[in-house]
Amino acid sequence: MSKLQFDFEIIHRINESRYIKKEEILELAKNAPKEIIFDVASNLRDEKKGKRISFSKKAFFNIINLCRDTCSYCTYKAEPNDTKLSLMNKQTVKELAILAKKYNCTEALFVTGERPEQKYPEVKRWLKNEGFSSTSEYLIHCSEIVLNEGIFPHTNAGNLTKNEMRELQKTNVSMGVMLESSSQRLREKGMPHEDAPSKDPSARLGILKNSGELKMPMTTGILIGIGENLEECIQSILDIKEIHDKYGNIQEIILQNFHPKPKTSMFEHSTPEEDYFKTVVALCRIIMPDANIQIPPNLSPENYHEFLSVGINDWGGISPITSDYVNPEFSWPNIQNVEKKCNDSGFSFKARFPVYPEFISLVNNDLKQRISLIANEENYVKESYWK
Ligand code: SF4
Numbered sequence: 583m584s585k586l587q588f589d590f591e592i593i594h595r596i597n598e599s600r601y602i603k604k605e606e607i608l609e610l611a612k613n614a615p616k617e618i619i620f621d622v623a624s625n626l627r628d629e630k631k632g633k634r635i636s637f638s639k640k641a642f643f644n645i646i647n648l649c650r651d652t653c654s655y656c657t658y659k660a661e662p663n664d665t666k667l668s669l670m671n672k673q674t675v676k677e678l679a680i681l682a683k684k685y686n687c688t689e690a691l692f693v694t695g696e697r698p699e700q701k702y703p704e705v706k707r708w709l710k711n712e713g714f715s716s717t718s719e720y721l722i723h724c725s726e727i728v729l730n731e732g733i734f735p736h737t738n739a740g741n742l743t744k745n746e747m748r749e750l751q752k753t754n755v756s757m758g759v760m761l762e763s764s765s766q767r768l769r770e771k772g773m774p775h776e777d778a779p780s781k782d783p784s785a786r787l788g789i790l791k792n793s794g795e796l797k798m799p800m801t802t803g804i805l806i807g808i809g810e811n812l813e814e815c816i817q818s819i820l821d822i823k824e825i826h827d828k829y830g831n832i833q834e835i836i837l838q839n840f841h842p843k844p845k846t847s848m849f850e851h852s853t854p855e856e857d858y859f860k861t862v863v864a865l866c867r868i869i870m871p872d873a874n875i876q877i878p879p880n881l882s883p884e885n886y887h888e889f890l891s892v893g894i895n896d897w898g899g900i901s902p903i904t905s906d907y908v909n910p911e912f913s914w915p916n917i918q919n920v921e922k923k924c925n926d927s928g929f930s931f932k933a934r935f936p937v938y939p940e941f942i943s944l945v946n947n948d949l950k951q952r953i954s955l956i957a958n959e960e961n962y963v964k965e966s967y968w969k
Pocket of ligand 1: 653656
């Protein structure tokens with residue numbers, strides 16, 4: 583059988599929406615010409631999502647940037663004496679929410695390090711002064727603050743317990759935790775997650791499973807180019823798919839390309855080749871044809887068209903008012919410029935809420951009503967889509 587015949591057989595199965603085995607995906611990745619993989623992914627996106635690319639207009643709330651863990655690529659994490667240390671008090675949270683509302687943002691992205699109070703007595707003391715005993719308790723309170731200002735919290739605070747997530751579910755329309763990779767190898771000595779027990783694949787997959795049991799719309803994703811190989815990327819996507827197939831709550835998959843950061847042990851490590859990154863994006867679309875797949879636009883600023891042509895349908899959160907504190911060296915693009923580039927490539931470009939329309943049925947009635955009110959506000963209607 584020639585390679586080309588083989589590829590077309592797989593494409594035929596994809597078009598018939600039949601289950602694809604890992605071995606078949608690996609065969610496709612290894613043997614099919616890349617152009618065919620990219621074309622299949624692009625056609626699947628067109629068929630399942632149309633020619634519309636979404637984004638979430640957000641403000642990044644850098645709540646507490648100390649962290650119990652150490653990932654060898656991370657510059658988000660601060661130390662107590664760093665100038666970049668962030669401990670956002672309640673008043674600052676409220677002020678940023680008011681500003682975000684002025685800019686027509688709908689998402690308050692809450693980010694913290696992993697349980698910072700377990701490592702740093704300074705954080706424990708600060709939380710106590712604010713009136714809280716843990717970061718998660720504080721996040722629950724901050725979620726209420728921003729919701730009252732008309733902004734929807736989307737919390738990304740690492741490995742929260744199921745009870746903590748259950749509390750946050752009252753105010754958060756969705757939450758996020760990156761799987762990063764389901765490769766256990768990346769936790770070995772000298773590998774990026776050696777000193778990050780929270781990134782153990784079984785721990786992260788456990789969080790995603792808990793979110794499924796809670797029926798919480800969940801954003802997750804993988805970090806590409808940190809020492810994994812293509813087979814491990816495929817396995818990570820298949821693991822996410824397995825959770826989604828069982829619980830139906832994975833609303834979005836972020837595919838993030840690694841960039842080396844100064845003053846980290848991975849500074850000498852290179853970014854993934856564009857072709858490798860595009861292959862992962864395309865395979866993700868082929869493995870999960872209905873998924874919302876995003877890449878961060880600030881990490882690939884020069885070549886939007888390249889990624890639109892391999893199956894993405896979302897640019898994720900873009901902030902008109904705050905930095906990307908995880909990747910501070912990459913500023914957010916101007917929203918009008920992103921729109922123009924999408925239009926030039928034949929796509930419309932529309933804002934969405936931090937919960938995708940097809941997952942709104944999972945959120946509670948209070949949040950549904952709040953979303954419905956804002957969805958009908960004049961400013962929102964102009965720049966959004968909502969079904
Ligand atoms: S990536 Fe997250 S878990 Fe890892 S060190 Fe940074 S803040 Fe902590």
